[in-house]
Structures are given as C-alpha cells and as structure tokens.
Amino acid sequence: xxxxxxxxxxxxxxxxxxxxxxxxxxxxxxxxxxxxxxxxxxxxxxxxxxxxxxxxxxxxxxxxxxxxxxxxxxxxxxxxxxxxxxxxxxxxxxxxxxxxxxxxxxxxxxxxxxxxxxxxxxxxxxxxxxxxxxxxxxxxxxxxxxxxxxxxxxxxxxxxxxxxxxxxxxxxxxxxxxxxxxxxxxxxxxxxxxxxxxxxxxxxxxxxxxxxxxxxxxxxxxxxxxxxxxxxxxxxxxxxxxxxxxxxxxxxxxxxxxxxx
Numbered sequence: 517x518x519x520x521x522x523x524x525x526x527x528x529x530x531x532x533x534x535x536x537x538x539x540x541x542x543x544x545x546x547x548x549x550x551x552x553x554x555x556x557x558x559x560x561x562x563x564x565x566x567x568x569x570x571x572x573x574x575x576x577x578x579x580x581x582x583x584x585x586x587x588x589x590x591x592x593x594x595x596x597x598x599x600x601x602x603x604x605x606x607x608x609x610x611x612x613x614x615x616x617x618x619x620x621x622x623x624x625x626x627x628x629x630x631x632x633x634x635x636x637x638x639x640x641x642x643x644x645x646x647x648x649x650x651x652x653x654x655x656x657x658x659x660x661x662x663x664x665x666x667x668x669x670x671x672x673x674x675x676x677x678x679x680x681x682x683x684x685x686x687x688x689x690x691x692x693x694x695x696x697x698x699x700x701x702x703x704x705x706x707x708x709x710x711x712x713x714x715x716x717x718x719x720x721x722x723x724x725x726x727x728x729x730x731x732x733x734x735x736x737x738x739x740x741x742x743x744x745x746x747x748x749x750x751x752x753x754x755x756x757x758x759x760x761x762x763x764x765x766x767x768x769x770x771x772x773x774x775x776x777x
Contacts, residue, residue, distance in 0.1 A: 523550040531568040531718035533561045540576025545584035546629055551603040562614040568776050569717040571710050573621040582628025608662040611636045615725030617717045621710035627651040632661035641710050642688040643703040653683040671695050721758035721774040
C-alpha cells in the first residue's frame with residue numbers, strides 16, 4: 517500500500533531546526549493540513565530549549581507557489597475568512613512572536629502566500645533563480661498572510677503598492693535591491709549558506725531573541741516608548757548568563773561560548 521509523504525519535513529542539527537515544505541509536485545502550494553503541521557512544529561521549536569534557530573525552505577523546484585487553488589476548488593465553497601483566521605494567521609503570528617530567528621532559504625518561486633511566509637521570516641537568503649511574486653492581484657485577490665504588513669515596512673509604501681498592484685515578478689537580484697532579500701547566492705550554494713547562517717545564529721546569545729522582540733516593538737512604537745523598551749530588554753540581557761560569558765570572554769581575549777540563557 518502506498519504511503520502519503522508528510523507535507524512537512526523536519527530536521528534538527530546542532531540547535532537548528534530545518535523545516536522543508538514538502539509538496540514538490542505542487543510547488544509546495546499551501547493547504548490547511550500543511551499549515552497546521554507547520555504551526556505545530558513551530559510551536560514545538562518555540563518551546564524547545566534545544567532549538568535556537570530555524571530554517572524554512574521548500575522541496576524541489578520552488579519555495580512555495582502560495583495557496584493551493586486546486587485544493588480549495590475540490591473542497592467546494594471556499595470560506596476565505598476561516599482559512600486565513602484558522603490556518604494562515606496562526607503560522608505568521610507564531611513566526612513573528614517566537615523569540616528565535618527564522619531564516620527563509622528561498623529556492624525557486626515564492627508566490628502569493630508563499631511569498632508572505634518568506635517575508636514573515638527574520639532573514640531571507642535567495643537562490644539566484646528565486647522569483648518573488650505578489651500573485652494575488654492576478655486572480656482578483658488582496659495580498660494576505662501578512663504581506664500588506666511586511667511589504668511597506670521592508671520596501672516603503674510606493675514600492676509596496678507597485679509590487680502588490682501590478683503583481684510583476686521580481687528576480688532574486690531585484691528583490692535584494694529593494695530590500696526584500698538579505699543575500700543572493702548561486703543555486704547550488706543555497707543549502708550550505710542557509711545552514712551556516714542558521715548555525716551562526718544558533719550559537720549566538722540569548723539577546724538575539726530579545727533583539728527580535730525589540731525590533732518587533734519598534735514597528736508600532738514612538739521614540740519615547742522604544743527607548744523604554746530598549747531599557748527593559750537591556751536589563752534582561754544584562755542579567756543573562758550569556759552576557760556574563762560575553763564579558764568574561766572579552767576580558768580573557770577568547771571566543772565567547774553562548775548557551776542561549
């Protein structure tokens with residue numbers, strides 16, 4: 517009897533959890549089942565002391581082509597509100613609020629909600645063949661899964677309007693030029709580069725999670741509030757074991773060995 521492959525592959529190594537969207541025959545198009553499994557795994561990683569960084573990527577030729585429209589058509593009338601509220605929003609919210617860095621390794625196409633997933637990550641490394649498409653407008657929809665939140669903050673309002681309203685394809689180089697992507701690498705180098713960056717993050721101090729928190733807070737803060745957030749989180753960082761190790765290592769002129777505490 518044939519067995520159905522898991523829609524999400526999970527690998528752990530030296531503090532890094534790699535999550536691979538695994539529907540390559542559909543360019544890793546997103547279904548409620550895949551999103552629910554991704555959410556459960558993200559929560560597991562969030563709550564695990566042994567996981568300190570994550571990589572999100574796609575199997576086969578693409579990162580994710582977005583929502584699986586074929587799946588939606590097969591299930592009858594599509595309840596858009598329920599799908600977004602119950603399946604997409606929890607994934608995006610968990611990615612942004614977990615105090616561990618999430619790195620997108622974008623291979624091939626990242627379209628629609630697939631692009632939203634990439635934008636929800638803290639860092640994005642793209643293969644040279646990667647393509648980014650806000651495909652929603654092509655079928656008469658509005659960007660969702662957080663794209664309207666992330667895009668203006670990453671590239672500015674005018675550029676976000678152009679990308680979302682026209683739905684044109686962005687190459688990896690174009691995405692990097694406008695600030696959507698941190699690095700562009702040869703296709704064959706993507707897994708190794710992503711793994712090395714994630715490993716570096718995983719070896720970092722507890723303050724990396726606090727940096728993520730304070731950067732998130734900056735999106736809705738005025739200057740006075742943000743100065744207070746910095747004070748509060750700096751106090752937490754200064755009380756950590758990692759800060760003590762960092763200072764000791766500096767004084768002893770050696771490499772610090774952080775434990776994420």
